[in-house]
Amino acid sequence: MGNLLAGVWGSESVGSGGSKRKVEEVLGEDEDLLDLHSVLHTPKKRKFNSTSKYIYKTLFEEGRASDVTVVALGTEWHLHKVYLCQSPYFSSMFSGNWSETNQSQINIEILDDNINIDALHLALGQFYKDDIEVEAAQVIPLLATALLLQMDPLIEQCTGIMLETINLQTVLQYHEAARRYGVVEVEKACKQWLLHNLLTQVTEHPSTLRHIPPDLMDELLSSAHLYVMQTEFSIYVMLKAWVFLKLNPSWEGSHEVAFLEAHKFFRNRTEPGWFLEAEGREFSTVFTALRIVYLIYHHLDVEMLYSDRILPPSWLTPASMHQWYNMLRIDQGKDRGPSEIPEEEFDKSCTRCGRVLANSGQHIWRWTGYNFGLDLVMTHDGSVLTLKRNHRSEYSAQPPRRYIMYRVTVASLNEQKQVVYTQTTGVQSASLVKNEEIRVMLLDSEVKYPLLLSANFLITTNQPLLAAGGDKTSSVAPSLPGPGAFNDSCLQRIAQ
Missing domain, CATH: 3.30.710.10 (Potassium Channel Kv1.1; Chain A)
Known part of the structure; x- marks a missing residue:
């Protein structure tokens, strides 16, 4: 009985298994047909020549x-x-x-x-x-x-x-x-590129510096938005190299050698007189774009200006008088700094300086030179730029509060040295007591380094300025009171 049942169940099992295989075979054939149908009716993309x-x-x-x-x-x-x-x-x-x-x-x-x-x-x-x-x-x-x-x-x-x-x-x-x-x-866009890169990229490539035409150079140097590396004197040094390269079109070499050769060129001139009043008259218009009052902030710079014999005394003497006049006004308490003036006037009169911040680390610096006893120290800590009026013992006679105007601008550049990020404070006014520190700018967290920094300052009362050379107005000398006014002032002091 058991064998019979086993045989029956066995035969049914075999039969059942056979039926299952047949069903699977049928289903498999249907799936194959579906796959073929899909293949036949799915569009195939082939690229022909477009119209x-x-x-x-x-x-x-x-x-x-x-x-x-x-x-x-x-x-x-x-x-x-x-x-x-x-x-x-x-x-x-x-x-x-x-x-x-x-x-x-x-x-x-x-x-x-x-x-x-x-x-x-x-x-x-x-x-x-x-x-x-x-x-x-x-x-x-x-x-x-x-x-x-x-x-x-x-x-x-x-x-x-x-x-x-x-x-x-x-x-x-x-x-x-x-x-x-x-x-x-x-x-x-080209002018903006040059304003950012003239004192960095271009000066490092004499072949490019040489080919800047005088009218374009004048336009760049006249701009308050020129990114100056260090101080105004760096522009003067660059101009010496530019003139040397213009006068020696076949000269080739590195920018370091170009600057040295330019220095020798002017020191070894045999022509009498001053370059811009003699054989260099064609360059005089460009040199009037210099803010000469900011070239005489260090005794070594003054010595170089006179030994180069490029800028004539008729340009340098009024600038020296201007600075002496400002120094006397500050010393006698007549000038504690500029009041608010229109941006256009600020642009014409401000000093231009700057530097490159190579990384996001801490940087603390000051721009060297005589600043009428005002020692300004800037700090960058990776996210904030601050400005401090540092009190030094040798400036003990300074007034307790000084007024300044400033504008700080930063820029990041891409591989082609095009601006990809920029931020500016705009023209601002500030009053600083001794050792006071103010926050100038909060940097964007996405800022990329190296970072170019341009700073413009005005620390003395703005004065109308006289023409320096040629027909162009330049920041050289103030419109000082005439001789009669000085005589009246002297008489008043004597009478007192």
């Missing part, structure tokens, strides 16, 4: 079905009026009562030396496609061509490429082109 690529290749590069030939710089392009009419230049040519309207060949006279065959090919090809690849070295010729052919979208693309690629190698070329073609946005 724009086909148009570019067959119509532009091969010139099929061309109805007009454009000739420029000895080269022919077999093109199509319907595409060229995207430009007002060609649209007006083909639709008006011009001699070219019904001609099959158009000759374009190229008078701009920036335009070349490669730029023409790129520009004309843009009528047939909607993307572009341009190297920075080719962008100026392409911009010139786009302006000639009145291709506004291409002009915008060139402008964008230039803004993205301003660096040490391109900045002067871009600035010249932007001025020539009226691309204000690029001109402004």
Whole structure:
């Protein structure tokens, strides 16, 4: 019985197992059919030549079905009026009562030396496609061509490429082109790049420094927003090297050697008189951009100014008188610092100094030189910039409270030395008692180092200044009272 049951159960088990396999086989076949169906009905992507690529290749590069030939710089392009009419230049040519309207060949006279065959090919090809690849070295010729052919979208693309690629190698070329073609946005960006990098990147590369034109140098040095490394005297030293490089166009070497050679050049001059009044008159306008009253803050600087024989006494003497006058006013309690003045006036009169903060660690420094007994110490601790009026025993006669105006600006740069972050206090006024410290700026937590720091200060009462040289007004000497006024003042003291 047991064997019978076992046999029965066994046979059923086998039968059941067979049925299960059949079901699985059927299901498997259905799944295979579903997979095949999915494969058959799932779109497969294969990249064919796009319509724009086909148009570019067959119509532009091969010139099929061309109805007009454009000739420029000895080269022919077999093109199509319907595409060229995207430009007002060609649209007006083909639709008006011009001699070219019904001609099959158009000759374009190229008078701009920036335009070349490669730029023409790129520009004309843009009528047939909607993307572009341009190297920075080719962008100026392409911009010139786009302006000639009145291709506004291409002009915008060139402008964008230039803004993205301003660096040490391109900045002067871009600035010249932007001025020539009226691309204000690029001109402004190039000037900003130079204001941040003139005293750092550019001075380290004599070949670039040499090619700064005088009018641009004058514009940069006249700006209160120039990032000066250390003090105003560093600008004077840079200008000496710039003049030397201009007068010796074939000289090559490192910036360290260039500065030494410039120093020797002026010390060894055999011509009589002062450089800017003799053979260097062409550079006088640029030198008037110097804030000469801030060049005579250290006795060694004064000695160099006179031994170089660049700036004539007619410039230096009024500056010395100006500082002496300010010192007397402070000593006699007549001047405790500037009151609030408009920013434009502050920009014309402030001293310019700065430094590079290499890392986020603590930095404590002062800018050396005579500051009318006001010892200002700046501190950076990674997140905060502070300013302290440090009281020194030798300045015991100083008034208990001094007034100053200041502006501090910081900037982080990317690999091309373009500004990626900037922060400024704007023009501020402060009154400081002895040893008082104030917070100047709270830095953004995302700030990147190294950090450029520019500081502008005004620590004496602002005075109208006289012209230094040429026709340009310069911060050299105050409008002091006339001789009669001094005589009246003397008589009053004698009478007392």
